[in-house]
Structure formats: structure tokens, C-alpha cells
Amino acid sequence: MNFSAENMQRDLQTYAALCDEMLALAAHENQTLREKENFSPGAHDGRRKELLSRLDQSLGSLRTHRTAWQNLPASERSRHADVSRLIGTTQQLAMKVIVLDRENEQGLLRRGLVPARHLATMQHARPTYAAGVYQQHRAASFA
Numbered sequence: 054m055n056f057s058a059e060n061m062q063r064d065l066q067t068y069a070a071l072c073d074e075m076l077a078l079a080a081h082e083n084q085t086l087r088e089k090e091n092f093s094p095g096a097h098d099g100r101r102k103e104l105l106s107r108l109d110q111s112l113g114s115l116r117t118h119r120t121a122w123q124n125l126p127a128s129e130r131s132r133h134a135d136v137s138r139l140i141g142t143t144q145q146l147a148m149k150v151i152v153l154d155r156e157n158e159q160g161l162l163r164r165g166l167v168p169a170r171h172l173a174t175m176q177h178a179r180p181t182y183a184a185g186v187y188q189q190h191r192a193a194s195f196a
Contacts, residue, residue, distance in 0.1 A: 056121040058133045064114045065139040071111055072146035075104055079153040086160040094166045148184075 078100055086092055122130065130137065 056118075056125055056129075058136055061118040061122065061136055062139060064111065064118060065136065065143055068111045068115060069139065069143045069146055071104065071107055072143060072150055075108070075150045076146060076153065078104065079150055079157060082157050083153055083160070086157060086164075092161075092164065092166070094161060 078097060082097055085096075122136075
């Protein structure tokens with residue numbers, strides 16, 4: 054596949070906008086969890102499913118760019134500093150969404166709104182698990 058910095062940049066910006074939407078939804082849910090006594094956990098399910106569908110499409114586009122990006126020599130990648138910055142920005146946004154979602158999950162657990170079958174395994178419950186997975190993915194995907 055031929056590398057196109059413009060196409061990759063466009064798709065990264067689309068992904069960043071999607072991460073912003075997911076972060077806004079998680080922040081709204083977080084605020085609602087903190088303020089309201091009768092929180093309805095399914096209130097955002099429709100929006101979440103729509104975002105998930107768009108996320109799948111966006112990640113599919115980025116996978117094709119990742120292969121081309123990885124095949125570029127380091128000297129060529131360094132000439133596209135804007136793409137490298139966008140990669141970092143999107144990774145930071147994704148981590149913010151993950152952290153806030155975990156916080157929301159904890160809020161739901163405190164209220165007894167998460168069924169036992171949905172509880173994380175011991176490995177996922179470790180505080181550094183998400184960061185470790187993120188680091189592994191980062192090293193593998195855009196190294």
C-alpha cells in the first residue's frame with residue numbers, strides 16, 4: 054500500500070473527533086453518576102452503540118494506514134511530524150476515555166448497577182493493566 058500523509062492525517066483527525074465525542078459522553082455519564090441518586094445505566098446505550106459502530110469504521114481505516122506507516126523508513130516518518138503528533142494526540146484521547154470509563158464503571162459498581170457477570174477479571178482490575186495494554190499496542194502499531 055502506498056503511504057498518503059494527507060489521507061492518514063484526515064483519518065486520524067476523524068478518529069480524534071470520535072474520541073472527543075466518546076470523552077464527552079463518558080464525562081456526562083460521570084457527572085450524572087456523581088449528582089443523581091437514581092442513575093439509569095442504560096440511558097446512553099443508543100449513543101454508545103452508534104459511537105461504537107463509527108469507532109469500528111475509523112479503526113478499520115487506521116489499520117490500513119498503520120501498515121503503510123510501519124513500512125516507511127524512519128527518515129520518511131520523521132518528515133511527517135504532523136502525523137506523528139496526531140498519533141500521540143489520539144493515543145492520549147483514547148487513554149482519557151479509558152480512564153474515565155473505568156471511573157464510571159467503579160461508580161456503577163458502588164451503586165450495585167453492574168451484574169456480577171460483567172465484573173472485570175483480576176488481571177483487568179489491576180490499576181496498571183490499561184496502561185500496559187496501551188503501551189504494548191503503541192509499540193506494536195506505530196513503532
